[in-house]
Each structure stands twice: as structure tokens, then as C-alpha cells.
Amino acid sequence: MHTGPQFPTTQQQAPGPGGRGTALLVGGIAFAVVFLLVVGGTVVYLVLRPGGDGPDGPPVSDSSTVTDPGSSGATESDSPTPTDVEAERCWVPEQERTSQNPSGKLRGGGLQFIPPALYEQRGTPHGIAYTTDLVGAQALVEASWYSTTFVGAVQWQPGIEYPGAEVASQTIVDCFFYANIWGEAQGRTLDDEITTPVTIAGIPGYRTTATVNFASDPLERTDATELDIVVLETDEGPSVFGTETAVGVTEHEQAADAAYETLTGVS
Numbered sequence: 001m002h003t004g005p006q007f008p009t010t011q012q013q014a015p016g017p018g019g020r021g022t023a024l025l026v027g028g029i030a031f032a033v034v035f036l037l038v039v040g041g042t043v044v045y046l047v048l049r050p051g052g053d054g055p056d057g058p059p060v061s062d063s064s065t066v067t068d069p070g071s072s073g074a075t076e077s078d079s080p081t082p083t084d085v086e087a088e089r090c091w092v093p094e095q096e097r098t099s100q101n102p103s104g105k106l107r108g109g110g111l112q113f114i115p116p117a118l119y120e121q122r123g124t125p126h127g128i129a130y131t132t133d134l135v136g137a138q139a140l141v142e143a144s145w146y147s148t149t150f151v152g153a154v155q156w157q158p159g160i161e162y163p164g165a166e167v168a169s170q171t172i173v174d175c176f177f178y179a180n181i182w183g184e185a186q187g188r189t190l191d192d193e194i195t196t197p198v199t200i201a202g203i204p205g206y207r208t209t210a211t212v213n214f215a216s217d218p219l220e221r222t223d224a225t226e227l228d229i230v231v232l233e234t235d236e237g238p239s240v241f242g243t244e245t246a247v248g249v250t251e252h253e254q255a256a257d258a259a260y261e262t263l264t265g266v267s
Contacts, residue, residue: 085157085158085159085160087157087160088157089175090129090130090171090174090175090178090179091129091130091156091157091160092128092129092130093130093131093132093155093157094132095124095132095133095134096132096133097124097133097134097135098132098133098153099133099135099266101135106135106136106137106149106150106151107135107151107266108133108134108135108150108151108152108153108239108240109133109151109152109153109154109234109236109237109238109239109240110153110203110232110234110235110236110237110239110265110266111151111232111234111239111240111241111263111264111265111266112151112263112264112265112266113149113151113241113259113260113262113263113264114259114262115137115149115259116137116139116149116255116256116258116259118139118251118252118255119137119138119139119147119148119149119255119259120137120138120139121137121138121139121140121146122135122136122137122138123136123138124136125138125148125150125242125244126179126181127175127176127179127180127181128150128152128172128175128176128179128240128242129171129172129175129176129179130154130155130156130157130168130171130172130175131152131153131154131155131172131240132152132153132155133152133153134150134151134152135150135151135152136148136149136150136151137149137150139252139255141219141221141222141246141249141252142219142220142221143218143219144183145183145219145222145246147243147244147245147246147249147252147255147256148242148243148244148245149241149242149243149255149256149259150240150241150242150243151239151240151241151242151263152239152240153236153237153238153239153240154168154172154231154237154238154239154240156168162238165204165205165206165231165232165233165238166195166197166206166231168206168231168238168240169195169205169206169207169208169229169230169231169240170193170195170206170208172208172229172231172240172242173190173193173208173209173210173227173229174190176227176229176242176244177190177210177212177227182212182214183218184217184218185214185216185217185218185219186214186215186216186217187214187215187216188212188213188214188215189212189213189215190210190211190212191210191211191212191213192209192210192211193208193209193210194208194209194210195207195208198230198232200230200232200263200264201263201264201265202265203232203233203234203265204232204233205230205231205232205233205238206230206231207228207229207230208227208228208229209226209227209228209229210226210227211224211225211226211227211247212224212225212226212227221246221248221249222246222247222248222249223247223248224246224247224248225244225245225246225247226243226244226245226247226253226256227242227243227244228242228243228244228245228256228260229241229242230242230260230263232265234265234266235265236266241260241263243256243259243260
């Protein structure tokens with residue numbers, strides 16, 4: 001068995017005074033003094049150096065964060081943070097016709113109705129904010145003035161939360177009033193605005209009605225228009241049915257009521 005290096009067993013003499021032992025003792029003391037000075041100086045430097053981790057320095061974290069040298073250090077998300085969107089008053093989306101009319105009916109969004117026989121003309125009504133996929137039927141009142149029935153999909157401004165059927169119906173009526181569609185009629189007021197909950201063909205929603213009165217106009221058969229906007233929460237999304245009817249033109253008023261009675265969801 002190997003037990004390590006072997007040493008002689010002869011007894012060594014202890015050095016006497018003034019010999020090598022004294023020199024070693026002095027040297028050891030000197031080394032100890034130098035060592036203490038070095039260590040003490042190092043501790044003082046670490047404690048007092050600017051930005052040090054001493055009592056006045058920043059705390060030391062238990063863990064370190066490693067940043068990719070090729071990056072700025074910022075964390076990137078999978079998608080950019082959305083910017084704030086400013087609501088545009090009476091926002092009008094681009095008109096896109098996506099529905100097809102079934103035989104004898106007009107369809108838009110998730111709604112359809114039977115247009116009155118008196119309403120012979122077809123076209124997209126103007127001034128209807130927050131709506132798309134619109135289709136309408138019109139009847140001549142006089143000159144270039146028409147009564148209108150229409151149906152379509154409700155589309156709110158991107159980035160702005162859809163407020164629900166009640167507020168939507170009120171907002172569309174208000175925007176209808178402010179739209180630049182009234183020609184030479186002057187001094188108009190929006191009167192008798194009423195909003196009520198409705199359920200049509202099992203579909204819940206809200207109906208807002210109001211009257212636009214004119215202080216002056218070139219018309220002979222009417223001096224006001226009745227607005228009727230119904231917003232329903234259909235399976236295809238919020239959808240709108242509306243009429244704009246010349247007040248006092250009896251056949252148009254009756255036709256608008258009849259159109260409302262035929263309103264259903266799509267099937």
C-alpha cells in the first residue's frame with residue numbers, strides 16, 4: 001500500500017535565540033501586518049467607491065437579467081399595442097352590399113321586409129350613419145322629395161365599442177337629422193323622440209321614432225318627416241330597419257306601417 005512520502009525519524013534541534021526562528025517570527029509578523037493593510041484597504045475601497053454595493057449603493061439582486069446584445073432590451077409583444085381611436089361623429093362606413101334580396105323582399109344584415117307596392121324605386125338611402133349592406137325602396141312625394149324604407153347591417157366605427165341596440169337606434173336617428181340631405185328645407189328641429197324596447201319575430205332590440213319639422217321649405221304636400229329606426233340583435237349581428245316618411249302624405253304613412261309589419265329575420 002502506498003502511504004505517501006516518508007520522512008527521517010531523527011529528532012530536529014529547535015533553533016536558538018537570534019537564529020532562524022527569530023527571523024521567521026519577524027517575517028511572519030511583517031507579513032501579517034501587510035496582509036491586514038491590503039485586506040483593509042480593499043474593503044474600504046469597495047465600501048466607499050462611487051456606485052458601490054455598500055450601505056449607500058444599490059441593492060444587489062439575487063438574479064441577473066441577460067439582454068440580447070442585438071436588441072434594445074425592450075420586450076416585444078406578439079401584436080402591437082392598439083392606439084387610441086377618436087370617435088368620429090356620425091361615422092359612415094364604406095357601403096358594401098353583401099346580401100341578396102329574396103323574391104319579393106329586400107334584405108340587409110340579418111333582416112328582411114316586403115317593400116310597399118307604392119315604393120317602386122330602388123336604391124341605397126343616404127345619410128344613414130353606422131350602417132352598411134343597405135338597400136331601400138322609395139316613393140315620390142313631389143319634385144325630388146321621397147319617402148324611404150330600408151334595411152341593412154349596423155357597423156360601428158372600428159376601435160369604438162358598439163353601444164348596443166338602444167343607443168345605436170338613437171344615434172342613427174340623431175345622425176339622420178344632422179345629415180346633409182334636406183335640400184332647401186330650413187330651420188329643422190328634431191321633436192318627439194321616443195325609444196322603446198321591441199321584439200320582432202323573436203328578435204330583441206330597440207325602436208326610436210322622432211319627427212323632423214321644417215321652419216320653411218319649398219314643399220306643398222308636407223312640412224315634416226317622420227323617422228323610424230329599429231335596431232335588432234340578429235344572429236347575423238346588429239341590423240337596422242328604417243323608414244323616413246313625409247308627414248301628412250297618408251298613403252306613405254300607411255305604407256311605412258305596412259312595411260314594419262312585414263319585418264322578420266332572415267331564414
